[in-house]
Amino acid sequence: MSEEFQIQTIDAPDVIAVEKSFEAGAFSVPKNLAASYASIKEIMSNEGLAQEGSPYAKYLDLKWDEVRTKSMFMLMVSTMFQKHKVVAGIPVRADGNETSSAQTCFGEKKYLKFSHFGPVTNSLASYKKAAIWAHDNNVKLGTFSVESYVGVQRGEDPKAAETEIFIPLARS
Numbered sequence: 001m002s003e004e005f006q007i008q009t010i011d012a013p014d015v016i017a018v019e020k021s022f023e024a025g026a027f028s029v030p031k032n033l034a035a036s037y038a039s040i041k042e043i044m045s046n047e048g049l050a051q052e053g054s055p056y057a058k059y060l061d062l063k064w065d066e067v068r069t070k071s072m073f074m075l076m077v078s079t080m081f082q083k084h085k086v087v088a089g090i091p092v093r094a095d096g097n098e099t100s101s102a103q104t105c106f107g108e109k110k111y112l113k114f115s116h117f118g119p120v121t122n123s124l125a126s127y128k129k130a131a132i133w134a135h136d137n138n139v140k141l142g143t144f145s146v147e148s149y150v151g152v153q154r155g156e157d158p159k160a161a162e163t164e165i166f167i168p169l170a171r172s
Helices: 026-047 063-071 072-080 125-135
Strands: 007-012 013-023 056-059 085-092 103-106 109-117 145-148 162-168
Touching: 007 125, 013 026, 026 072, 026 085, 063 072, 063 125, 072 125, 109 125, 125 162
Parallel strands: none
Antiparallel strands: 007 109, 013 085, 013 103, 056 085, 056 145, 109 162, 145 162
């Protein structure tokens, strides 16, 4: 699916979610995400929490100058061979369950928002476009991104699915 790249800044509301953190190499991230989502769904079931939105992955410690300035080849190589700090999450409706594992995970901030269409494994080009856009528009980015897998949640083929990507704006 070829969609025009559109980018915007938005105010995001708080998101209540159950999260699990892990560290893994690029080739292990999908397997770790699947295991984390399964573990989170078990916690949700045990605690009577209902899903309220698409599963997401939060990638920590991103270096936007490297994303912007490295060639796509070098970006792919460095991404493949580094350990990634990742937080898997599923938004939930907490309904006042004070003892649950659900917590406010992000929100009430300004974010850069854009969509990637196609396999999430090909999202580096979209990240690079966003980093260049932010630099050209004098927008400072925070140190993590959140990928929300909305297309997969809607049952779309993962090879053509939409991934919404959110990057917090750094506070000046």
